[in-house]
Amino acid sequence: MINLLTHEAFKLRHRLRAWLGPLLIMVLVLIAFPLSIDVSQYDLNKFYFSIIVVSLLVISFLATESIFSEDYEDGSLEQIYLEEKDFYKVVLTKISIYIFFIGIPMSLIGSLFSFANGVAADETPKIFVILTFSTLILFNIFSFGSALSINKGAMLGVLVSLPLALPVIVLLGRAIRTVQYGEGFIEVLSLLAGVGLILAAVMPIIISATLKTHLE
Amino acid sequence: MITSFIHRFSSPKSFVEVTARFFSYVMYLGLFLLATGWIWGLAFAPEDAIQGNSYRIIFLHVPASIFAQLIYFFMAVCALMHLVWRVKLAAYLIKSSAPVGALITFIALFSGSIWGIPTWGTWWQWDARITSTLILFIMYLGIITLHSSFSNAEKADRLMSILVVVGVVNIPIIKKSVDWWSTLHQPASITISEAPSIDLSMLYPLLISISGMGLTLIALGILISKLYIITREKTKKWVQNYV
Amino acid sequence: MFNFAFSSLHHFLIMDGHGIYVWPVYLVSILLISIGFQVTIRKLKALSKKIKDA
Numbered sequence: 001m002i003n004l005l006t007h008e009a010f011k012l013r014h015r016l017r018a019w020l021g022p023l024l025i026m027v028l029v030l031i032a033f034p035l036s037i038d039v040s041q042y043d044l045n046k047f048y049f050s051i052i053v054v055s056l057l058v059i060s061f062l063a064t065e066s067i068f069s070e071d072y073e074d075g076s077l078e079q080i081y082l083e084e085k086d087f088y089k090v091v092l093t094k095i096s097i098y099i100f101f102i103g104i105p106m107s108l109i110g111s112l113f114s115f116a117n118g119v120a121a122d123e124t125p126k127i128f129v130i131l132t133f134s135t136l137i138l139f140n141i142f143s144f145g146s147a148l149s150i151n152k153g154a155m156l157g158v159l160v161s162l163p164l165a166l167p168v169i170v171l172l173g174r175a176i177r178t179v180q181y182g183e184g185f186i187e188v189l190s191l192l193a194g195v196g197l198i199l200a201a202v203m204p205i206i207i208s209a210t211l212k213t214h215l216e
Numbered sequence: 217m218i219t220s221f222i223h224r225f226s227s228p229k230s231f232v233e234v235t236a237r238f239f240s241y242v243m244y245l246g247l248f249l250l251a252t253g254w255i256w257g258l259a260f261a262p263e264d265a266i267q268g269n270s271y272r273i274i275f276l277h278v279p280a281s282i283f284a285q286l287i288y289f290f291m292a293v294c295a296l297m298h299l300v301w302r303v304k305l306a307a308y309l310i311k312s313s314a315p316v317g318a319l320i321t322f323i324a325l326f327s328g329s330i331w332g333i334p335t336w337g338t339w340w341q342w343d344a345r346i347t348s349t350l351i352l353f354i355m356y357l358g359i360i361t362l363h364s365s366f367s368n369a370e371k372a373d374r375l376m377s378i379l380v381v382v383g384v385v386n387i388p389i390i391k392k393s394v395d396w397w398s399t400l401h402q403p404a405s406i407t408i409s410e411a412p413s414i415d416l417s418m419l420y421p422l423l424i425s426i427s428g429m430g431l432t433l434i435a436l437g438i439l440i441s442k443l444y445i446i447t448r449e450k451t452k453k454w455v456q457n458y459v
Numbered sequence: 460m461f462n463f464a465f466s467s468l469h470h471f472l473i474m475d476g477h478g479i480y481v482w483p484v485y486l487v488s489i490l491l492i493s494i495g496f497q498v499t500i501r502k503l504k505a506l507s508k509k510i511k512d513a
Contacts, residue, residue: 144382148375152365159358160379163351170347206382213374254485259471260461269474272481276488319495327484334480432492439499443506450510459507 004089008097015070019101022063026106029055030113045118049176052110056131057169060138061161063102064146065154067094068211072150081215087208095143095204103135123179130175130189134168136196140203141165147210171195222297226305228445229454235438242438246431253425261418270334273327275422279429280324284352287317287433291359292384295377307373308448310380311363312441316433318356325349355383369448 012019033051034044071077080090111128119127145161175188257275264271291310298306328346329339340346359376366372414422449455465471472478 148362148379149365156358156361156365159354159361163355163358163383164385166347166351206378210375210378213371213378216371258481258485260464262464263475268477270477270480272474272477273484276485280488316495319491323488323491327488330480330484334477436492436495436499439496439503443499443503446503446506446510450506456510459510 001089001093004093005097008093009101012097012101018063018066019098022059022102023105023109025062026055026059026109029059030109034117046180048114048117049180050173052114052131053169053172053176056106056110056134056172057138057165059106060103060135061142061145061158061165063106064098064139064142065157067098067143067146069146069151072211072214077211078215081212087212088204091143091204091207091211092200095139095200095207098143099136099139103139104132107131107135119179126179126185127176130172130179130192133189133192133196134172134175137168137192137199138165140196140199141168144203144207144210147207147214150211150214168195222301222303226303228305228308228449229458231305232442232445232458235442239435239438242431243435246428246433246435249424249428250432251428253421253423253428256421257418257425261421262415264418267335270331273331274418275425277324277327277331278422279426280320280327281349282426283429283433284317284321284324284349286430287313287320288352288355288380288384291317291380295380298373298377299381304373305445307377308445309437309441310359310376311373312444313437314356314359314363315440316437318353318360320429320433321349321353321356325353359383 030051033048037044068077080087107128110131111124114127115121115124141164142157142161144164145157148160149156171188171192175185175192178185178188254275258272261272263269291313294306294310294313297303298310325346328349332341333339359379362379363372363376366375446455446459463471465474472482474481
């Protein structure tokens with residue numbers, strides 16, 4: 001397992017475009033948004049969250065779009081399949097590495113930008129935790145979409161995975177409101193964490209079944 | 217035992233032959249019930265005290281919304297059958313139900329948004345049930361697109377089944393969303409466990425419209441599946457004998 | 460239960476100003492469902508003919 005982790009981490013680290021690209025786009029979006037409204041920036045701290053949430057959604061999609069396609073194209077997925085290695089472990093490792101290298105930095109960027117735009121310092125960690133659990137859910141959902149639509153383009157990927165991701169956005173919006181108004185934070189966080197952990201355990205099973213179907 | 221039973225009664229050939237026998241009964245009964253329910257609802261049911269005559273959209277909107285969800289549920293059962301027992305017919309039925317589901321979900325959304333104008337004063341609101349029906353509509357489109365993206369039909373069948381089973385988690389969200397999120401919607405008019413909150417003179421035409429809509433959609437589904445089965449199996453001998 | 464709910468046919472069509480919402484909804488839905496039937500029947504006939512001719 002450790003070997004697998006270091007192997008996947010090594011692979012991702014050398015694909016600079018795959019992990020640094022999404023993070024830079026996130027920063028760019030979060031900088032561009034305040035510039036696109038008028039200079040008085042009335043109520044910016046209220047609206048700023050929604051742009052963080054939406055950019056989290058879009059960039060999670062972007063980041064996982066090619067999570068399996070490169071391995072599929074260069075034949076390494078087929079090799080794993082033929083060697084009858086545990087597909088579940090490979091998928092789980094891949095998603096974990098992506099969350100670690102892209103998801104968590106994304107959440108960090110999101111919470112830092114919300115701090116810079118007027119969220120109190122003691123609430124910033126709360127935002128970070130919420131965003132981290134949301135990326136856990138979103139990365140799993142979008143990896144599933146990317147596994148289904150492997151090398152068939154983004155349109156199919158969006159159509160199949162967006163319906164599953166939209167309820168998460170509603171939940172995320174609600175979680176952020178609890179931080180803003182200071183009530184029911186733990187309840188919503190437990191719900192997010194519960195959904196996230198269940199998905200993190202179950203999704204790799206479904207994704208490996210999907211990938212096997214592609215390879216059969 | 218179960219597997220052999222399922223495989224015996226689920227050959228595409230016997231499906232086409234059996235449904236051909238009662239297709240016209242289903243279609244004409246469905247259209248008759250739909251016409252009865254709608255004429256009763258539009259012309260004879262009393263005016264609603266609060267919503268006035270605009271409530272008459274209920275006789276179309278409620279059946280459409282019910283079947284928008286039921287068709288997905290049916291597809292999920294078929295998807296499980298396809299994944300567990302590899303029943304070919306189940307995959308054919310999913311593929312042919314998806315356009316029917318998309319059509320009726322679109323009708324539910326369309327009728328709902330028009331009904332919203334006189335009732336809520338707005339044609340679209342990001343209300344829980346509308347949003348979840350929209351999500352359901354996108355899911356139907358996703359299923360249709362996914363299947364048509366792959367040239368290998370068997371592979372497409374399996375991928376589609378996986379997507380349908382994963383997507384079924386959205387159905388309880390749709391069902392429960394009214395309680396979870398704040399909503400403009402009136403609570404459901406008919407539930408199984410409680411007495412209906414709607415007057416009998418409105419309930420009867422509603423129930424007739426629901427059953428009429430159900431039968432009409434089943435007839436449409438049968439027709440589309442027949443088309444699809446013949447397309448998929450056109451090289452088989454039974455198809456050439458059948459046509 | 461079976462009394463005509465309107466005083467005249469004209470009122471039935473207008474529905475106190477709500478007819479403009481009610482009728483298009485029914486018409487569009489009937490149209491869509493019948494297009495569904497028609498397109499499928501037409502395709503089915505064409506396909507059967509193609510198989511027969513082949």
